[in-house]
Amino acid sequence: MDIKDSQKKIKEFDKARGWDDMWNFKDLLLNITEETGEAWNLVKWVDDEKQREIVKENKEEVSDFIGDTMFLLLKLANQTDVDANQALEDTLKEYEKRMPPEKMKEVGHANKLAGGIDDKENGSNKSQ
Ligand SMILES: [Mg+2]
Incomplete structure (x- = not known):
């Protein structure tokens, strides 16, 4: 699935739930910040070498962060009528x-x- 397909799929996901026009730009930005904070909690206050080690040991959480954040960014793109690709x-x-x-x-x-x-x-x- 490429970015265009993902953006379309998220639009359909929201539409199926009646969420396509229920949005708030600021809240989506805060959601992205929250996801970033979750990832930051893994590596805060450690040096570069330790960060690489933690990231390797927490691959599933890192993958969740990337998926969650991309979902929110593509949702933001849909709701602002921006072609993310x-x-x-x-x-x-x-x-x-x-x-x-x-x-x-x-x-x-x-x-x-x-x-x-x-x-x-x-x-x-x-x-x-
Ligand atoms: Mg998350």
Whole structure:
């Protein structure tokens, strides 16, 4: 199932339950934040290496987070009449333009292009 099919299926899911015009933009954003908070609880306050370990050990919860969040994003796309597949293609085109591979290999992390510094040697990431 691709993004277009998923978006259509979620529209049908909502319509079958009479939820197609029962929505609130802010509440959907809060739902997405809640899902992010659930995932964040897995890895908060641990370093990069420990995060990778936790993610491997909690693959099912990570998968649930991705599924739940994609469901909410596609629901948001339906309710705002946005073609999610096109939105993602537009974003990828923009990122390809802003972060060309040859430039990124030179600077490393995208934060450096945005004016920030990635000070991993001193144990922190910070913006200037
Ligand atoms: Mg969840």
